[in-house]
């Protein structure tokens with residue numbers, strides 16, 4: 273005989289950043305909440321984030337820090353639950369944190385403290401969490417006998433879920449279902465496309481997705497140069513599609529990484545070139561002309577090593593002035609020096625690809641925000657179905673913005689489920 277389904281007010285799919293936030297917020301409103309997590313562990317991305325120190329938010333959060341087809345969508349949730357709200361909770365738990373460059377806030381000790389705080393809030397509010405839970409199917413329950421007018425007062429279950437928990441099949445039902453399964457980035461940390469499939473099952477559109485906050489790879493001779501420079505970091509300005517960021521670049525054995533590359537990767541499309549200013553704030557054409565005047569007998573590489581690492585200067589030399597490598601500055605024409613100077617301020621490179629979802633910190637694109645209420649996170653055409661966090665077409669810049677979106681959207685849904 274089939275046992276009858278266990279009933280909850282709210283089922284949250286995914287025990288990540290936004291799912292946990294949503295779960296305890298809903299439970300604090302008196303809702304009976306269950307969180308289903310497919311993995312063996314909860315909050316894997318939180319634990320791995322910020323090099324184990326979790327860059328949990330930023331002192332300055334603006335809509336302009338987010339990328340979405342609708343740049344206004346994120347505003348309501350970000351205003352409803354701000355960085356200050358999250359910081360207040362972190363302080364209430366006595367978690368030490370520090371402000372780093374660009375107003376980014378990190379734990380001083382460990383990201384484990386953020387996860388422990390979220391789990392403690394879940395525990396205090398009476399949230400039930402089941403790990404090792406694989407969703408097998410979900411369907412909407414047809415509600416009969418209520419007019420459209422009374423739909424919002426109808427407390428009957430709207431969704432029936434079949435899951436496998438610890439190899440056992442179970443039926444669950446709930447009035448509100450929250451999809452907080454995250455996105456495609458880093459499958460080993462829980463990245464999955466399940467949430468998009470559920471959205472599509474209920475007729476929601478999903479925008480095109482691609483890896484974001486991700487290193488670049490190169491297939492041409494430039495790859496060998498990156499390999500030789502692997503480990504070298506320096507502050508540069510990188511521009512692509514009219515967006516610029518100034519931060520550290522890191523040469524790796526596959527190509528280019530570092531915060532500035534992760535930031536610009538969000539604006540890069542296959543085939544695009546990026547432009548690197550190796551010495552932001554310094555007009556290198558003028559600087560080299562002055563150097564020629566003052567140190568006419570010096571080699572170009574010698575004067576440049578005052579500003580750039582020796583290894584990088586050697587690579588630049590072999591690219592841009594191999595014939596004059598051993599000639600003094602006096603033998604360079606002004607035109608040549610100006611051209612080399614301009615190249616150092618505007619070095620254009622064409623990545624062959626990004627490293628993809630394997631290493632991407634986020635997924636750009638996702639559930640089309642036209643289909644979701646920015647005030648409640650509920651699907652506009654599917655009552656009781658909510659989406660939170662990275663699965664939506666909202667992606668933050670590097671700097672704690674993605675977690676802030678998870679907290680804000682999770683909290684918002686938690687109030688309305």
Ligand SMILES: Cc1cc2nc3c(=O)[nH]c(=O)nc-3n(C[C@H](O)[C@H](O)[C@H](O)COP(=O)(O)OP(=O)(O)OC[C@H]3O[C@@H](n4cnc5c(N)ncnc54)[C@H](O)[C@@H]3O)c2cc1C
Nearest residue numbers: 286288289290310321322327453454462661662672674675
């Ligand atoms: C290495 C790394 C470092 C990062 N560092 C930072 C940082 O310092 N600051 C910052 O702001 N952002 C950071 N991010 C981004 C941030 O982690 C995400 O944007 C954020 O975790 C998204 O929250 P979410 O709740 O939407 O999804 P997630 O936190 O990814 O949670 C989704 C959960 O759903 C579960 N799940 C998936 N499918 C199913 C299913 N079928 N059934 C049940 N459960 C399922 C997953 O196992 C996971 O636990 C980092 C990301 C990565 C990968």
